[in-house]
Amino acid sequence: MENTDRGYQYPLRYILKDILPSIHLNTRSEALAFDDYSFEIDRYLFCERSANKLLHECKKLGLDARNSWLEEKLAQRTRRIQYGSLLELWLKDQNEKCSAQRNKVRQRRYEAIEKKLIDLGWEREIRSLSIKDWPTVKQPKELTDRIWENIKDEIIRKLEVKRVDLEMLDHFDAKKTRKELLRKRLRELEKTHFYKQFFLDTNCLGPVQFEDTDISPLIQAPTSEEIEFPDSLLLKKVHEWQERWRMQLRAL
Numbered sequence: 001m002e003n004t005d006r007g008y009q010y011p012l013r014y015i016l017k018d019i020l021p022s023i024h025l026n027t028r029s030e031a032l033a034f035d036d037y038s039f040e041i042d043r044y045l046f047c048e049r050s051a052n053k054l055l056h057e058c059k060k061l062g063l064d065a066r067n068s069w070l071e072e073k074l075a076q077r078t079r080r081i082q083y084g085s086l087l088e089l090w091l092k093d094q095n096e097k098c099s100a101q102r103n104k105v106r107q108r109r110y111e112a113i114e115k116k117l118i119d120l121g122w123e124r125e126i127r128s129l130s131i132k133d134w135p136t137v138k139q140p141k142e143l144t145d146r147i148w149e150n151i152k153d154e155i156i157r158k159l160e161v162k163r164v165d166l167e168m169l170d171h172f173d174a175k176k177t178r179k180e181l182l183r184k185r186l187r188e189l190e191k192t193h194f195y196k197q198f199f200l201d202t203n204c205l206g207p208v209q210f211e212d213t214d215i216s217p218l219i220q221a222p223t224s225e226e227i228e229f230p231d232s233l234l235l236k237k238v239h240e241w242q243e244r245w246r247m248q249l250r251a252l
Helices: 008-014 029-032 048-059 063-119 124-129 145-194 200-212 231-251
Strands: 022-024 038-041 044-047
Touching: 008 048, 044 048, 048 063, 063 124, 063 145, 124 145, 145 231
Parallel strands: none
Antiparallel strands: 022 044, 038 044
């Protein structure tokens, strides 16, 4: 007795599978993602509509004619697969060429934006940021004057934030350098004026540097200013600090 499944003969279903378009499944469970108008044989998924159409043609033929018909359909499918493979290779090649072209346009756009920003004085900021990946920069469109005017303000706002960060870092480094210079000058004074180690640890001067009305402004001065600690000022401050500490000791 013939097995019947969804209206067509079970043995003929296996004959037709070699000429039907199909999708290979890694697991049988993947078939569940498709609708009821498909069926699965040996982990290949087939379209039921195509199967019914071919089955209808096949049933009209005698045995000899059916064999010739199957050979022709198989040859047609083989050609379609070959042409499909060639088409995939061509599409892959076209995509690679298009991708390479887009990357060239992106690079030209980035270089044009970079030059404009450097001309405007933002070189340091753009060197410390990856602006090449910014949405307004990495678009595959040539930079025109109109586009530049539309995106310039947004880019510069981001660079201004970075400039503030860099200026804060510069000021921090400048204060650190000035503190080291102060410690060095105090140690020199010990040797040239006091002939002994007056400051057991110049790190203890940290609070004094910020509280002293003469020293603190020198430490906190703008980064661009060249700062010196003259001997006359330091000697004056040392005597003041000595007197202050003596008063504090007497108060204990």
